[in-house]
Amino acid sequence: MKTSLFIPYLLRDGAVLQRNAINHFWGYTASNKFISLTYENFFEKVSADKYGYFIFELPAHEASSNLDFTIQIDREKWVIRDISFGDVFLLSGQSNMQLPMDRLKMLYPDEVSKANNPHIHFFEVPESPVFKEKRKELESGVWYRAIGEDLKRLSGIAYFFAKEKYKKDGIPIGLILAAVGGSPINSWMSELTLKTLNSLPIYYSSLKDETFLKYRTTLDEEYQTGYQKMCEQTDRGLLENWKTVTFDDSEWEEVELNKQWLQKYRTPGCIWLRKKIVLPKTFVGKTAQLYLGTMKDADEVFVNGKLVGNTEYQYPPRIYELTELSSVLTIVIRVKIYQSLGGITLTKNHCLLTETQSLDLDNFGHWKIKRGNHLPERVPQYFPQWEASGLFNGMIAPLKHTRFSAILWYQGESDTVSANNYGLRFCKLIQEWRKIFSDSELPFLFVQLPNYALEPENDWARLREEQKKALVLDKTAMVVSVGDGEDDDLHPLNKEVIAKHLFQSYQKIEKYPHGYCNGPLALQAYQYKDQIVIEFQTFGKHLKINHQLELKLIENEKVYQLTNIELSENEVRIRLPSTLELTHTSLIRYNWTNHPKPFITDEAGNAASPFELKIS
Structure with missing residues (x-):
């Protein structure tokens, strides 16, 4: 009878283990069986416990690759191939950390075809929330290499970070991606920690009931299906076939895609647009891509009566x-x-x-527009993976035996709806993750939210200020991305820029172990005679200011624009109007908006973090 053996997916062919650290290798077999593990000069035999669980402690190993691990139980052998010892990174957060190379091809068209680095390995933790208990092992997963078609699925930030690092030291790299689009910070924290912070939803215990969770999910699916059915059945555009070439749209109103529409065309329902274009002869017969930007919320696009594409949500x-x-x-x-x-x-x-030409559709005049139906506002889709602690239990807890070189984090967009207390929760998350990975000084690098203008109702400025509070913890580093975002896109494409900032911060964290920022960081503000003085930590660089710089003074709920500003080494000094007196409630703000522009930088052009400081 063949002996059963289960090796966790994280430890299978192509796995990367952290170099120069004690690692663990574990699995499951029949109870009380003896298991041996052999690689290079290492040989050890252990006994499985009564549940069949076994674990080896592997001595620290220098960087190497292409090792085979041989497991033997009785006379049966299994070989796990292509194991490396290198630097392992955990990458987590929301969709900006997820965003794959395939989505970045417009900005980096040749990157996938030219990439050929077999020493960058990556593993995607399956998206699977759990509420009843912490998951012990992942339910699936494969180690890939950052080559060819496989590279298309890899996170852009992860790839460009690894590319920079490998170029620097040539050490094998393992990237473990555990990120989920739209996930709030509470989904990545344990039940116990959230309970101590009074941050668990009142219905949390119900999430542990699989019957309730299935009922809640089914209820939402039925609602969403019914809404879509109503959308399709009541749309005059579908009933009257407005997509056809011969349809007469001469009585329709006109709009332009690059100018704001009337509000009557922006409320829920189906809006149809039509345009007829006579192409230059040089385009005829060619293959082309039709770029239409982003839309809120979904779309279908027809060309000469045929469906050429559709997207079901707003961001892609x-x-x-x-x-x-x-x-x-x-x-x-x-x-x-x-x-x-x-x-x-x-x-x-x-x-x-x-391949060789472009045609700007906004230069071809107006589009015809007509409403197909009116709809009630749709209740947002329910995602159980966004519930408190689900992703911690399902995606982080199973990694507890893994050793990492650092954690990279890009998250916060979903918490701009209510940013209060984010900083405290973020600090607790970092401490909790370091505890679960048994490394109290595990470097934790994070991206402060970039500029973004399409959610004026959300408080991105406050969230950035809250993120900054994590720098009170040692071995943390923050990347300021103000100016690196796109005001009109939640998912800016220039992930190489962010990845390079992250790698540079990773290199600096040993030199500045008490909280590092890649740009200038305002420390305090105080009044000196008729001036406000703001002191900065610049981490070895010189401060620079743009002549357009203005700061805002908040005094007795009034806002004053201050423009009489000068630079004195690593201080910014603002001369106060003679009519203005400060009180103990006075605040000074810089770039306190959802979509700021960098007016304070260091000599290398790295943007200063936006700030709100009490004036002492």
């Missing part, structure tokens, strides 16, 4: 492939708006691209 860029272009194109866009205010993002490029 609409890039649709067209083949054998005809001389005349009738482009029809059906925008499905679920929440006000929707429509097409007016600041995005709307164009037709071939």
Whole structure:
């Protein structure tokens, strides 16, 4: 009879273990069996416990690759191939940490085809929330290499970070990605920690009941299905076939994609747009991509009556492939708006691209527009993975035996709805993760939220200030991304820039172990005679200010714009108007907006973190 053996997915072919650290290798077999593990000069035999669990402690090992681990139970052998010792990184957070290389091809068109580094390995932790208990082992997973088609699925930040690091030291790299789009910070924290912070939802115990969770999920699925059915059945555009080339739209109103629409076209329902374009002869017969930017919320696009693409939520860029272009194109866009205010993002490029030519659709005049139906606002879809502690239990807890070189974190967008207390929870998360990974000084690097203008109702400025509070913990580093975002896109494409900042911060964290920031960091503000003085920590660089800089003084709920500003070494000095007197409640703010621009930098151009300081 063949002996059963289960080796966790994290430890299978292609795995990377942390160099120069004690690692663990574990698995499951029949109870009380003896198991041996052999690689290079290492040989050890252990006994499984009564539940069949066994674990080896591996001595620290220098960087190496292409090792085979041989496991033997009785006379049966198993070989796990291509094991490396290198530097292992955990990457977590929301969709900006997830965003794969395939989504970045517009900015980095040749990166995937040219990449050829077999020493960058990556593993995607399956997205699977758990509430009843901490998951012991992952339910699936494969180690990939950052090569060819596989690279398309790898996080852009993860890849560019690893690329920079490997270029620096040539050491094998293991990237473990545990990130979930839209996830709030509470989903990555344990029940116990959230309970001590009084941050558990009142219904939390119900989440442990699988019957309740299934009922809640099914209820939402039925609602969403019913809403979509109503959307389709009541849309005049579908009933009257507005997508066809021959449809008469002469009585429709006109709009432009790059200008704000009337509000009547931005409330829930289906909005149809049509445009007829006569192409230059050089485009005819070519293959092209139709770029329409982003839309809120969903869309279907037809060209000459045929569906060429559709997207079901607002954030992905609409890039649709067209083949054998005809001389005349009738482009029809059906925008499905679920929440006000929707429509097409007016600041995005709307164009037709071939390999050698581009055509700006915004230069071709107006689009015809008509509403197909009116809908009630849709209740947002329910995602159980966003519930408190689910991702901690399902995706982080199973990694507890893994040793890491550092953690990289990019999260916070979902918490801008209510940023209060985020800083405290963030600090607790870092401490909790260090505890579960048995490393109290595990470097933790995070990205402060960039500029973003499309959620004016959310408080991105406050969230940035809360994120900064984590720098009170040793071995933390913050990357300021103000100026590196895109005001009109939640998912800025320039992930290489962010990754390089993260790698540079990773290199600096030993030199500045008490909280490092890649840009200038305001420490305190105080009044000196007729001036406000703001002191900065610049981490070895010199401070610079832009002549357009202005700061805001908050006094008795009034806001004053201060522009009489000068630089004195690593201090900013603001001369106060003679009519203005400060009190103990006075605050000074810099870049306190959802979409700030960098006016204070260091000599290398790294942006200063936005701030709010009490004036002493």
